[in-house]
Amino acid sequence: MRGEPDIGTWHVVDLRFQAVDGKLYTLAAYGADSDGHEDERDLIRTALEHFCPPETTCGTATDPG
Helix, strand or coil: CHHHCCCCEEEEEEEEEEECCCCCCEEEEHHHHHHHHHHHHHHHHHHHCCCCCCCCCCCCCCCCC
């Protein structure tokens, strides 16, 4: 990726879901493959917990697994 440090292989977590407004959204996190994958999954879980579409009242999000 242009402008990114050369850290070797990247790991990407890409979660696609339908939100309470009926629209499809994607959350993505990426980082070095060498340090494991749990940190990217944690970022996705946190983003999903706080995700709320515009002009929507949100409740509790589901865990992506």
